[in-house]
Amino acid sequence: MPTAFTTPLSLHSITRLKVSLIAASTALLVACSNQQITDLANNTLAASEIPAGVSLVETVTAEQDTLNIPFNKYQLANGLTVILHQDHSDPLVHVDVTYHVGSAREQLGKSGFAHFFEHMMFQGSKNVADEQHFKVVTQSGGDLNGTTNSDRTNYFETVPKNQLEKMLWLESDRMGFLLEAITAEKFEVQRATVKNERGQNVDNRPYGRLNETINQMIFPREHPYSWPVIGYMSDLERGTVTDLKEFFSRWYGPNNAVITIGGDFDEAQTLAWINKYFGELNAGPTVEKMAKTPVTLNTNRYYSFTDNVSLPLLYISFPTVYGMHEDEPALDVLANILGNGPTSLLYKNLVKSGAAVQAGASHPCRELACQMSFYALPNPQQGLSLTKIEQVINDTLIEFEQRGVNSDDLLKTKVGIETSTIYGLQSVSGKVANLAHYQTMLGNANYTEQQVARYNNVTKADVMRVFRQYIQGKGAAILSIVPPGQETLVAKADNFVLPDVSKGASKQAKLAQHTPLMKNTSTFDRSLMPSSPANPLITLPSLWRETFANGINVIATKNSETPTVSLLLSLDGGVLLDSVDKAGLASLTASLMNEGTTVHSKEELSNELAKLGSNISIGASGRNTYIKVNSLVKNLDATLALMNEMMLKPEFSPAAFNRVKNQLIQGLQQGNKDARTLAGNALKQVTYGKSNRFGLPDSGTITTVSAITLDDVKAFYKTYFSPAKASLVVVGDINKADLLAKIASLQSWQGDDYTIKGNYQFPQITANKLYFVDLPNASQSVIRLSRRAMAYDATGDHFKATLMNYPLGSAFNSRINLNLREDKGYTYGASSYFSAGKTLGRFSAGASVKKEHTYDSIREIEAELTKYQQHGLTAEEVSFMRQAISQNEALSFETPSQKSGFLRQILQFNLPANYGEEQSNIIKNITIEQLNAIAAKELAKPMQWIVVGDGQVVRPQLKALNLEVVELELVK
Known part of the structure; x- marks a missing residue:
């Protein structure tokens, strides 16, 4: 149930991702045959099949030359909007319930309630016991979050199609009967969980407070975007159970919700179920649209703070329009030109010039406001002062005014919309999310065509106009984040004071917000959970294989649901081909292959x-390049030509080498400030x-990367970039003959064979020993218990x-997570797992926990492992495991990426195509005695603790x- 927080290190991708969300679908005719279109167009129910009290509002069918997703929209008498989209390609359904309430609906001084309810909605309701929502969905073979x-807030489940009624029962019970189950104890546990979430994702993360600080600088204190989604801890501390219940009663009624269902279902039956479970719920108070009041800054506001970071960061943000405003598309194009990718002006002026190691621009929008933002992290080799960075950004805006907009700028945006669609x-x-989003924000689920048209209609003049109207000469929030003791690096002295957020709402405001508590009754026995029909039959992807004379093993499957092709070419060895003293060489070599060829520059x-x-990326991690x-x-032809060029004609220029190597070192230095990164390295x-x-880390260490030369890179490429140990996985809308013709050039690729070192000397695992890494002022401790374990097998140990481990630490309802998160409130999430590859594996358990409960958390995990090892699983846990894992198979092959993963697994480990059948037999027939014997054996083996935290x-x-504590010096 995490809230997504954007870190500065990924800001360059925000605009691209936003376009993907804006246009999450395209003309169905592109992906479907004419017969499929006809079938989908005939899904409208007869009037006699629509339950009493339910109204058909709209029918959208797939038509030639129309950008849409076919659906039927209904409305219940209580105001609940229902959108049904049928897709019979896989035996699954996706259920989404979206409430038009987010942090913007909160009261001043009571921030975080919407996010708090995201947690509370999983804690059980009147007819669903504590912790059972996760368990029911998981045991049904589903995924949820x-x-x-x-x-807005949304809740969603993807389950096998035979579980649909059960999901509607669950969702309706928490919509109509949640309040009866909210207790002071549950409230306090989830308050502690939210604190842990903030500690893990905000306070303990480098640059984690960036977004909430920028919003405080831009928006007035009373503006609903001035506080963070996760809320202020002071507000959450003041909140009461009564506050929470009133907030729910105000905003979570059916008239403020949209339920969207997509997948393989019978529409008449589904609508009858929806009417049964949701139809008798009472409507909540009327919900009015929120005012979209423009925000402008007359002058630049400067503010700065110190953080546990290795590099300073400058962040400049201009308020612009609001989501779906007519100028939003042109502003998005502007953001792409200024700072999205290697062709952008900020990349040229900051990154390629060497002034910064990262830089970018974005224009994220919300319902009430958008912001045009620029960021950069300076390159230590050219000085760390943020004043210089600000000047370069200002000069770049002047350059843009003089440069203007070219035809490629518009073309790239329009093609990007087509492909992301x-x-x-x-x-x-994805289709359900699209429908739910537009219905919630606009009241019009069928908006894809209009939305794409908005971007296709952007002109050069539009982009220049919005630049002058919203950016040029306008005030911005300018934030400097610097390491402790380096306050002189800020762009400019503070001229802005953050508002005092410690005060609660006034007495008058509290009285004005009072809402009668929601109360519903039912005409049937909701305590009876619906039964489920037999599991749907699963059809494995049909595949074909080919082996080229040069050693490349090809495995592929045709997937015609979208007109796309995905290829994954893997070269065995990866980072295992590095020498210890040059660790990171494989990663650096692969990264440099993205930096240009002897024919084309990176730009x-x-x-x-x-x-x-198209997208092409080259990298190295684990056992593969x-x-x-x-x-x-x-x-595809043009894309493959560029792929071959990047593979076979890398430039490896000294300038690119120096830049990428420096970026890698800076990333490693920043990792030394992050608790989770340090814990992974220590592990x-x-x-x-x-x-x-x-x-050692896949990307190496600062010392080993610093030792790598350009000649090392060229030699590594020459020796190991070979087809001798290569495999190719292809999933797409293309048949075997056509594909083989298009990849014929790979058959002529030549290279020598090479060896992968197989003999390693590992340290002895010593029980009763704990390794500690001190991270001063860390807000949380990261604890890990680990040992080496068996290599991967599909049907063996x-x-x-x-x-065996599934009920212990792999499911949300596992013993470890329920103990540390739900019972104790020590963490946002705890787990245990076996991970494995060709050569060896590992068993690990742990969590990120409140630092004051480091000892308690260690003891609880040890106690859970000991109990499990000595007494084993319960019969109920074995049943839960069997149902959850076996039924989840229905979700395993829906997308091209899932199919690709399945094929890659077959190739990587030389598995038969039907290895899943043997796995299913094992799941079905393994006995509790066998599982308990595995637990007794595996959990009795010596393990070692790793702890990263604030030493004081x-x-x-x-x-x-009762452990020997070793102060661990990490390899640097």
């Missing part, structure tokens, strides 16, 4: 790919040792161990443990 943002069709959940490659709507390609079928070092490649708070707690 909830998200909250400023404008098509990729949005690859899952039912030219990026421009060509953007015009094609990989080349990932995504393309529209119609542009590797302690488990595998620092004298072999397994024990590893697979059976994962079955944590060290005294560690002394109380």
